[in-house]
Amino acid sequence: MRVPIGVCDVVFRGQTYFQLADAAVFEAMPTYETLSMGQFEKRHILSDYLVSLDLSLNDENYDTLKLAYPALKDYGAGLYDNPSMVNYEGEPLIIHPISMGDDKEYDITIFSAILDPEKGLTRTYAKGVDAISIRFLGQPSEKINGNKFKSYFFIGDTEGAGIQLWRY
Template sequence: MKLPYGLCDVTYNGITYKNLASESTFNAEPTYEILKGGIGKKFYFLTDYQVSLDIELNEENYDTLKLSNPALKDYNNGLYDKPTNVNPVGKLLTIHPVDAGHNKKYDITIFKAIIDPEKGFDRTFGKELDTIKVRFIGKPAKNINREIFKSYFFIGDLDQAGVSL
């Protein structure tokens, strides 16, 4: 599943980022292994599930720089890199389409999102707009509807659906 979002607000760890430079793209890509059994029967066994969100921010400040590189730490009115201190604990991330107003019907919530530690700092200088690219990846986090496996994300209004965080 690949869902491009136009103008949207992205809230991560309680901070809302509104200055997106272009569309964001939500990806949820399962990988299956085909198992054969019986007479010509095929079964699909889930082996991996990649959940991610790619955004481009057009506002540069220390918060967006830290967002684009999880190894950056505050120090005396500046930032330094501490690559051994990347935090793998996921935080709540919500994507809300701006044109939906207060309606949360098409919100996407990633229950445990982390900034992708394997994607390097990516800043693009353009004629019209400078951008900072950020990739979030999802981790399994939430059992919904008494399912055995944990879910990565939810599409819709969490409150209306009765999904507690």
């Protein structure tokens, strides 16, 4: 599943980043295991997802830098790096399409998101325009509302569905 979102608000680490991306793409690619059910019969069972969110930023500022580099902390009128205080466990990330107004029907929540350690923030210069992109990866949650099962994401209003978001 590949869902282009467009301009969106993003909530991560308890902070809302308003109209953060001018383009966002959520992907949840299934992986399957093949089971042999006898000499000639095979079945495919969904075993996992590869979940990611790619954001193309329309603005670079202190907030977007802190989003892309978890080691950056506020200090006076600037930022300093403190890699010893980085939490490498995933946290809920909520993507809200601006085009939906206040309706949360098409919100996408990644239950346990981390910044892609191999990509992070990248900047490209093309045709006189700076393009900044950030990539997040989804990890499986350990439990949702006390139920233990492996889940990566939810599409819709988590509050309306009674899902409590916390660190998984």
